[in-house]
Amino acid sequence: MTRRRAALFVRIAVVAGLVISLEICCRTGIIDPLTIIPPSEMIVSMVDHIGSGEFNESIVNTFSTIILAFVMAVGFGTLAGALVHGSSRLRDVADPLLASYYSVPTFIFYPPLVALLGLGKTPLVVLGVLSAAPAVMISTLSGLDGVPPVLMKLARIHRLSPARTLWWIVLPAALPRLFTGFKLALSYALIGVIAGEFILSGTGLGYAISFAYQSFDNRAMYGLMLFVLLVAIIANGILYVWEGRLARRRSVG
Amino acid sequence: MSDVSLEAALSGRTWRRRIRAFDAVVLTLLMMALWQVISSWTKGVAVSPPLPTLFYLFGLLRTWMFWDHAAATLTAFLLAYALSALIGLALGLIFGLRRFAGEVAEPVLAGFYTIPKVTLYPVVLLVFGLGMSAKVAFGVMHGLVPMTLFTLGAVRNLPPVLIRTGRVLRLSPGRMMRWVLVPACLPDIVNGLRISFSLSLLGVLIGEMFSSQRGLGFLLINGMAQHNVPLSTAIVTVIVAVAIAANTLMLRIGRPPARRSNRE
Amino acid sequence: MTEQSHVALNEVVRRYEGPPAVHAMGPINLTICRGEFFSVVGPSGCGKSTLLDVLCGLVRPTSGSVHFEGRELHGEVPDGIRVVFQEDSSMPWLSVRQNVAFGLRTSGKPEKEIAELVDHAVSFMGLAQFADHYPAQLSGGMRQRVCIARTLVLRPRLILLDEPFGALDQQTRLLMGDELLRLWRETGATVLLITHALDEAAMLSDRVGVMSARPGRFIDMVETGWSRDRDSRIVSDPKFGSLTARLWSCLREESLKTMGWAA
Numbered sequence: 001m002t003r004r005r006a007a008l009f010v011r012i013a014v015v016a017g018l019v020i021s022l023e024i025c026c027r028t029g030i031i032d033p034l035t036i037i038p039p040s041e042m043i044v045s046m047v048d049h050i051g052s053g054e055f056n057e058s059i060v061n062t063f064s065t066i067i068l069a070f071v072m073a074v075g076f077g078t079l080a081g082a083l084v085h086g087s088s089r090l091r092d093v094a095d096p097l098l099a100s101y102y103s104v105p106t107f108i109f110y111p112p113l114v115a116l117l118g119l120g121k122t123p124l125v126v127l128g129v130l131s132a133a134p135a136v137m138i139s140t141l142s143g144l145d146g147v148p149p150v151l152m153k154l155a156r157i158h159r160l161s162p163a164r165t166l167w168w169i170v171l172p173a174a175l176p177r178l179f180t181g182f183k184l185a186l187s188y189a190l191i192g193v194i195a196g197e198f199i200l201s202g203t204g205l206g207y208a209i210s211f212a213y214q215s216f217d218n219r220a221m222y223g224l225m226l227f228v229l230l231v232a233i234i235a236n237g238i239l240y241v242w243e244g245r246l247a248r249r250r251s252v253g
Numbered sequence: 254m255s256d257v258s259l260e261a262a263l264s265g266r267t268w269r270r271r272i273r274a275f276d277a278v279v280l281t282l283l284m285m286a287l288w289q290v291i292s293s294w295t296k297g298v299a300v301s302p303p304l305p306t307l308f309y310l311f312g313l314l315r316t317w318m319f320w321d322h323a324a325a326t327l328t329a330f331l332l333a334y335a336l337s338a339l340i341g342l343a344l345g346l347i348f349g350l351r352r353f354a355g356e357v358a359e360p361v362l363a364g365f366y367t368i369p370k371v372t373l374y375p376v377v378l379l380v381f382g383l384g385m386s387a388k389v390a391f392g393v394m395h396g397l398v399p400m401t402l403f404t405l406g407a408v409r410n411l412p413p414v415l416i417r418t419g420r421v422l423r424l425s426p427g428r429m430m431r432w433v434l435v436p437a438c439l440p441d442i443v444n445g446l447r448i449s450f451s452l453s454l455l456g457v458l459i460g461e462m463f464s465s466q467r468g469l470g471f472l473l474i475n476g477m478a479q480h481n482v483p484l485s486t487a488i489v490t491v492i493v494a495v496a497i498a499a500n501t502l503m504l505r506i507g508r509p510p511a512r513r514s515n516r517e
Numbered sequence: 518m519t520e521q522s523h524v525a526l527n528e529v530v531r532r533y534e535g536p537p538a539v540h541a542m543g544p545i546n547l548t549i550c551r552g553e554f555f556s557v558v559g560p561s562g563c564g565k566s567t568l569l570d571v572l573c574g575l576v577r578p579t580s581g582s583v584h585f586e587g588r589e590l591h592g593e594v595p596d597g598i599r600v601v602f603q604e605d606s607s608m609p610w611l612s613v614r615q616n617v618a619f620g621l622r623t624s625g626k627p628e629k630e631i632a633e634l635v636d637h638a639v640s641f642m643g644l645a646q647f648a649d650h651y652p653a654q655l656s657g658g659m660r661q662r663v664c665i666a667r668t669l670v671l672r673p674r675l676i677l678l679d680e681p682f683g684a685l686d687q688q689t690r691l692l693m694g695d696e697l698l699r700l701w702r703e704t705g706a707t708v709l710l711i712t713h714a715l716d717e718a719a720m721l722s723d724r725v726g727v728m729s730a731r732p733g734r735f736i737d738m739v740e741t742g743w744s745r746d747r748d749s750r751i752v753s754d755p756k757f758g759s760l761t762a763r764l765w766s767c768l769r770e771e772s773l774k775t776m777g778w779a780a
Binding site: 003004006007010011014015034035036089092093096097099100102103104105107108109111112113114115116187190191194195198199200206209210213218221225228229232233236237240 | 447
């Protein structure tokens with residue numbers, strides 16, 4: 001058995017073990033059922049509530065907001081990154097900004113955004129883009145930096161047009177790092193949007209969870225929570241595996 | 254000063270540094286201008302303009318109320334940060350040194366990083382109750398994982414040749430730690446501390462925004478609810494200033510050790 | 518000389534403005550005949566790579582002219598010149614076959630013809646077994662063979678190589694030298710090889726130019742007089758030893774100058 005596969009098994013075993021012990025603790029009353037409900041009940045609740053269709057509108061709302069924020073972040077971030085990369089002066093200005101950007105809790109801008117744009121989709125999308133776009137920009141810069149200069153010389157020897165140089169050499173060479181940026185963008189957009197809905201919104205899954213909590217409906221709250229976490233884990237997991245495949249083909253081993 | 258030496262002085266790096274300083278000033282002015290434009294365009298509904306905000310802030314800094322809330326945030330943050338840093342460091346060392354455990358744990362930790370932890374906040378509240386411990390727990394939830402991951406990475410990426418060199422020089426374990434391992438890992442660990450700082454702060458603030466009666470996060474939400482725009486803008490400004498200052502400081506601290514260990 | 522000159526450099530100088538200003542190379546006067554195998558040796562930093570950049574048109578000379586096949590170069594790379602670089606220039610996202618086919622993408626040739634040319638080049642360089650592997654799965658020497666195969670498939674008339682075997686061990690270098698000679702004979706191209714290794718230059722070339730320390734100028738031209746069907750076994754020929762010795766005697770002082778040790 002390869003080491004990676006062994007690690008995977010152990011990982012699944014550990015997580016399963018934790019879930020099972022949580023289940024036992026909840027069932028036997030070691031953990032107060034008013035605090036945490038057993039995992040099995042969480043799953044049942046999730047299936048019930050999501051299956052019943054009462055949250056369909058929230059689901060559509062939330063995910064469409066996330067996807068919109070993601071697409072815009074990727075678009076802006078890649079363009080901005082490409083522009084900045086082309087000018088060393090812009091780069092000198094942008095580098096310290098980008099280095100400090102994620103030290104600021106972007107989330108604190110959300111209440112002013114709501115005051116500015118009202119409760120609804122718009123401030124959530126803006127929040128998502130503000131959270132995600134700089135990561136894309138950073139990885140675009142990193143990706144473009146990582147194009148080996150010898151390949152740019154090769155492009156000139158083969159007398160490739162600028163468009164062809166971009167499409168045949170720059171993009172494929174930069175792709176692994178660009179993709180890391182996309183993966184981060186999805187993660188940040190999702191976190192930003194859901195956090196926004198949770199704290200200050202009238203619609204969406206985040207709001208639904210917060211509402212359930214404040215209505216003391218623990219069962220619904222845990223069910224929805226589990227759903228959101230599962231979606232996040234699966235979506236990010238898919239991109240993570242994809243990223244790994246991209247990197248593995250190009251590196252030793 | 255003759256023309257020749259002036260030219261030499263303005264050549265190369267000096268010139269570049271001057272342009273960079275100039276650009277930084279221009280950028281700051283542009284951001285101020287943008288701030289001003291947004292606030293006047295929205296007639297002060299969302300943000301108050303830069304200068305009034307600054308005046309309000311100075312006034313605010315003189316009130317007892319502000320420092321009461323700031324202290325609450327600060328206490329929660331320092332606790333959360335200290336816990337994140339220490340536990341993260343310890344876990345990171347363990348996972349870095351015990352390779353298999355590290356391999357098992359890393360995807361789980363990385364996965365935890367990507368989930369909206371905000372959704373877990375009600376659980377934290379249910380477990381810890383309303384109050385300081387919930388905020389601290391939430392801060393730790395945000396700050397612990399990056400610290401662990403960075404430390405893990407630092408230990409794992411130690412070039413084996415360093416350890417071999419240490420053995421050849423027959424260093425005692427203590428000296429090995431002090432002269433080889435710690436300086437080599439330090440840049441990544443400082444980076445982890447830096448990221449953990451911002452994230453612990455974020456966690457504490459979000460906790461305050463959701464359910465607290467004290468703290469800067471609470472002030473922010475409260476200011477918004479009461480349509481006290483200068484207050485919320487001032488709070489945002491304070492938080493941004495503190496975050497950037499701390500980050501820049503830690504970036505500077507993080508650099509010399511790297512250069513020192515390169516020269517040694 | 519009745520042979521047509523294939524490449525001609527006339528009073529070529531290359532300066533960089535800086536700061537600081539650098540006189541990298543020149544004045545260089547050089548004529549290479551069609552089908553000749555010409556090597557350039559010289560101390561580090563003497564401008565050998567600059568010479569290559571100027572020769573293929575990547576860089577314009579500050580003064581002087583460069584002619585290829587009778588036409589002057591004006592800062593663009595003419596058709597018919599291919600370069601094998603010192604660094605690995607294989608594209609990690611393409612398989613060996615796709616790498617080799619890269620240059621033919623713009624040729625407008627039908628797919629079948631491209632596939633045939635690629636297969637020929639791949640087997641010529643001994644990579645047939647690895648045609649569908651990716652560069653990351655190959656050793657350094659094999660990756661350079663991929664780059665050479667990629668050059669070969671385009672039937673270039675002038676092949677420039679900038680220390681292509683620099684990263685390889687000695688045995689691989691000798692074998693790759695043999696491959697290069699085979700390639701040279703098969704394509705009939707003119708070859709310019711830049712190398713650090715005096716023995717490599719002495720063994721492979723018809724003529725060797727020795728460059729001085731920066732700014733690089735040719736201080737000696739050595740005719741080797743080898744026959745066209747040579748290979749690495751000529752190391753046992755006594756003339757090989759005296760050639761290498763001659764090259765070193767020119768080069769030694771220039772190398773000392775470069776390292777700052779000379780008087």
